[in-house]
Amino acid sequence: DAGVIQSPRHEVTEMGQEVTLRCKPISGHNSLFWYRQTMMRGLELLIYFNNNVPIDDSGMPEDRFSAKMPNASFSTLKIQPSEPRDSAVYFCASSRQGASYGYTFGSGTRLTVV
């Protein structure tokens, strides 16, 4: 089991550019979560999917953020246009049946917007 795989590990981009973060959940996990972590706000849930369907996107900060899960093995989080305040570590996590069996986190993508 390769775990939850995120790419890229690090991303540095200029303000206004589009950024796409990628996540491959653990095979057999039907729930996927995107989190953002900053020193000021800690871990924040942005959006989560059950069976590829977005269930709760109330944590998505604004319309510049969008997430998709076209199939059970792939999800993207897109920021367009990016702003310096989006700089954070973005984590993807997956689980079986919501959080009934707990989460497994990926290693995260450290995003820096300059």
Place this chain on the structure above:
Amino acid sequence: KQEVTQIPAALSVPEGENLVLNCSFTDSAIYNLQWFRQDPGKGLTSLLLIQSSQREQTSGRLNASLDKSSGRSTLYIAASQPGDSATYLCAVNAGKSTFGDGTTLTVKP
């Protein structure tokens, strides 16, 4: 709205000491509670998962307890080692999870 508090925010102990980290939550209608460890610049590693029907879980030197009625969980670390130095977070799961801000532990050799 679920609120999760972890106390203390930081803890420094000498090697070999036993210690307890605390997690409290406001809404007892939970599915489970999970403890994670996070090393600097790294992701979250799951340590223990306690279902709402359970009272405790053990893994090696770690023991986590859950008192759902009082909204509390503790993580007990026995015979601490410098390698235990990290930030420990608890996550309360009720459909979606709410994380505490973590306790940063430093174990001095």
